[in-house]
Amino acid sequence: MDEKELAESEQSTGIESDEELDDATLEAALEAVLLVVDSPASNEQLASAVGCEARRVKQTVTRMAEKLTERGSGIDLRYAGDGWRFYTRTAYAPYVERLLLDGARSKLTRAALETLAVIAYRQPLTRSRVSAVRGVNVDGVMRTLLARGLISEAGVDPETNGTMYSTTELFLERLGLASLTDLPPLAPLLPGVDLIDEISDSMDTEPRVFRSTKNRGSKPDPVSELDSDD
Numbered sequence: 001m002d003e004k005e006l007a008e009s010e011q012s013t014g015i016e017s018d019e020e021l022d023d024a025t026l027e028a029a030l031e032a033v034l035l036v037v038d039s040p041a042s043n044e045q046l047a048s049a050v051g052c053e054a055r056r057v058k059q060t061v062t063r064m065a066e067k068l069t070e071r072g073s074g075i076d077l078r079y080a081g082d083g084w085r086f087y088t089r090t091a092y093a094p095y096v097e098r099l100l101l102d103g104a105r106s107k108l109t110r111a112a113l114e115t116l117a118v119i120a121y122r123q124p125l126t127r128s129r130v131s132a133v134r135g136v137n138v139d140g141v142m143r144t145l146l147a148r149g150l151i152s153e154a155g156v157d158p159e160t161n162g163t164m165y166s167t168t169e170l171f172l173e174r175l176g177l178a179s180l181t182d183l184p185p186l187a188p189l190l191p192g193v194d195l196i197d198e199i200s201d202s203m204d205t206e207p208r209v210f211r212s213t214k215n216r217g218s219k220p221d222p223v224s225e226l227d228s229d230d
């Protein structure tokens with residue numbers, strides 16, 4: 001958020017003065033608030049909680065984050081998912097896992113990660129298009145991603161009437177990203193977006209699809225012709 005937007009937000013909340021709290025007290029108050037939030041809190045939300053200008057809050061939390069990083073704290077204050085929140089620093093994740101999971105790690109499978117990557121870079125898109133890109137049936141991994149809250153339904157494709165899917169705020173939060181624009185460039189092994197469109201278009205001309213349609217007397221279902229991850 002730029003300075004102009006912060007100023008407009010301050011005017012809309014009616015906050016005109018930030019003389020109530022000194023710097024040390026403001027930092028302590030923000031620490032207390034950030035410790036109890038269950039989702040990233042925006043500069044405006046924090047400003048409302050501590051009765052301070054959003055501009056000053058932004059400066060303070062940024063300074064707090066820098067201090068934590070400089071002293072190598074196990075706590076990391078990051079701006080992700082359009083807000084601030086405390087996280088455990090990545091370097092100390094094994095110790096946290098040992099306490100919470102008793103050494104057992106709950107990781108996404110490679111199939112789930114590949115599926116999530118396709119959705120992240122080309123969203124929103126239907127399950128059949130994800131399957132076409134990956135070359136396998138993705139029903140199982142899509143259910144896993146939905147259950148974990150990493151993807152969600154995002155309307156209906158007007159051409160196929162298939163349900164479209166996109167990533168969620170939780171996805172951004174888990175990756176420590178503020179928005180999808182912060183995603184790194186496409187990985188070398190992931191087909192480019194033009195190729196994805198070509199694959200999708202070719203689904204209508206694939207001979208096996210025509211045969212399947214003729215046999216079933218229904219719309220083409222290229223997914224049934226693919227192998228499965230399960």
